[in-house]
Amino acid sequence: MADQQALDEVVEFTSDLIRIDTTNRSGGDCQERPAAEYAAARLAGAGLEPTLLERTKGRTNVVARIEGTDPSADPLLVHGHLDVVPAEARDWSVHPFSGEVRDGVVWGRGAVDMKNMDAMILAVVRAWAREGFRPRRDLVIAFTADEEASAEDGSGFLADEHPGLFEGCTEGVSESGAFTFHDGGGRQIYPIAAGERGTGWLKLTARGRAGHGSKVNKENAVTRLAAAITRIGEHEWPLRLTPTVRAALTELAALYGIETDLRDVDALLEKLGPAAKLVEATVRNSANPTMLDAGYKINVIPGEAVAHVDGRYLPGGEDEFRTTLDRLTGPDVEWEFHHREVALQAPVDSPTYAKMRAAVEEFAPEGHVVPYCMSGGTDAKQFSRLGITGYGFTPLRLPEGYDYQAMFHGVDERVPVEALHFGVRVLDRFLRTV
Numbered sequence: 001m002a003d004q005q006a007l008d009e010v011v012e013f014t015s016d017l018i019r020i021d022t023t024n025r026s027g028g029d030c031q032e033r034p035a036a037e038y039a040a041a042r043l044a045g046a047g048l049e050p051t052l053l054e055r056t057k058g059r060t061n062v063v064a065r066i067e068g069t070d071p072s073a074d075p076l077l078v079h080g081h082l083d084v085v086p087a088e089a090r091d092w093s094v095h096p097f098s099g100e101v102r103d104g105v106v107w108g109r110g111a112v113d114m115k116n117m118d119a120m121i122l123a124v125v126r127a128w129a130r131e132g133f134r135p136r137r138d139l140v141i142a143f144t145a146d147e148e149a150s151a152e153d154g155s156g157f158l159a160d161e162h163p164g165l166f167e168g169c170t171e172g173v174s175e176s177g178a179f180t181f182h183d184g185g186g187r188q189i190y191p192i193a194a195g196e197r198g199t200g201w202l203k204l205t206a207r208g209r210a211g212h213g214s215k216v217n218k219e220n221a222v223t224r225l226a227a228a229i230t231r232i233g234e235h236e237w238p239l240r241l242t243p244t245v246r247a248a249l250t251e252l253a254a255l256y257g258i259e260t261d262l263r264d265v266d267a268l269l270e271k272l273g274p275a276a277k278l279v280e281a282t283v284r285n286s287a288n289p290t291m292l293d294a295g296y297k298i299n300v301i302p303g304e305a306v307a308h309v310d311g312r313y314l315p316g317g318e319d320e321f322r323t324t325l326d327r328l329t330g331p332d333v334e335w336e337f338h339h340r341e342v343a344l345q346a347p348v349d350s351p352t353y354a355k356m357r358a359a360v361e362e363f364a365p366e367g368h369v370v371p372y373c374m375s376g377g378t379d380a381k382q383f384s385r386l387g388i389t390g391y392g393f394t395p396l397r398l399p400e401g402y403d404y405q406a407m408f409h410g411v412d413e414r415v416p417v418e419a420l421h422f423g424v425r426v427l428d429r430f431l432r433t434v
């Protein structure tokens with residue numbers, strides 16, 4: 001059981017880490033080093049020997065290993081990123097880098113994404129050191145840089161250049177899971193992430209015949225591009241149920257006493273009401289046109305027009321995504337991946353998933369645990385290259401009316417102290433039993 005000091009420390013560490021400004025504006029403009037040193041010092045205080053690793057000066061990652069009692073058990077990776085997205089102080093009620101604790105709530109950028117989890121991990125391993133407790137499995141603790149941009153200085157670098165530090169790890173746990181989802185009707189759901197959609201950020205280029213804007217031109221690049229992105233934007237992607245989403249729909253249907261008919265998922269989603277939010281973005285691929293760039297003068301037809309599309313594909317859905325894009329863009333428009341990240345899938349019938357579920361149910365007996373697939377991505381994508389299956393598990397018990405999803409990259413990001421205490425208790429129980 002997490003002791004009082006662990007409960008105090010999780011609040012102190014969350015607050016302290018928020019105060020260390022690790023804003024990641026992309027393009028390499030971020031310094032995680034002070035936060036990494038802060039975390040490393042607290043790990044060292046627990047008798048561990050953290051390693052600090054940088055690909056780029058100041059972009060620091062921290063990795064430490066806790067030796068388990070069962071050498072035959074597969075090590076488990078527990079990771080959190082140290083960087084945060086930018087915050088404009090003038091938009092906030094409390095300064096985003098104050099880490100202020102006001103009325104039982106810790107305020108600031110990173111309170112949810114994800115200095116809270118970094119603090120929980122630190123608080124738990126320090127409590128274990130005080131008690132002399134050793135887990136069964138080896139635990140590899142990693143705090144990463146650069147998750148909010150390309151991960152090239154963070155988990156991507158660790159996976160490519162330092163795979164030995166993760167030797168033997170088969171599974172990992174990190175952000176976005178086991179938080180309270182209030183359905184508005186009194187039910188409390190705790191979704192645990194067991195998958196992520198893949199990212200396909202696309203660049204479309206239409207080519208045509210440049211010329212005078214007053215002439216007939218059937219090879220207008222702007223027209224060709226517009227037609228292609230209209231087809232993409234209006235495309236209705238077919239329903240595809242991955243094992244995680246199938247399990248989520250089945251369990252949610254059971255919770256609401258709805259007859260499960262997975263042949264008509266859209267009808268089922270409608271019946272689920274607000275809880276449909278947990279699955280609706282992950283029952284099909286998606287592709288949204290987001291940027292356009294063409295032309296330089298109103299009476300000149302340009303020879304080229306460019307658009308960008310934010311595409312996301314399900315685990316197992318990348319081939320279909322590619323062939324569909326080939327068809328939708330047609331012969332006059334080329335497309336390429338500007339940025340591509342794999343989709344992930346983790347089993348929901350694994351002993352590890354069962355342990356996460358049991359830990360949540362113990363401390364939130366009123367809660368209903370269901371698996372879900374994240375619509376976006378995390379560092380788990382990079383670690384998957386090492387054969388590590390990723391789960392999203394950052395336990396938080398949240399009050400009704402607190403909009404968890406809006407906290408991610410949002411204004412007035414904050415986390416209740418009680419939620420952090422719950423998180424430490426659940427994470428401690430999970431990591432002790434897994």
Ligand SMILES: [Zn+2]
Nearest residue numbers: 081113114175
């Ligand atoms: Zn995050």
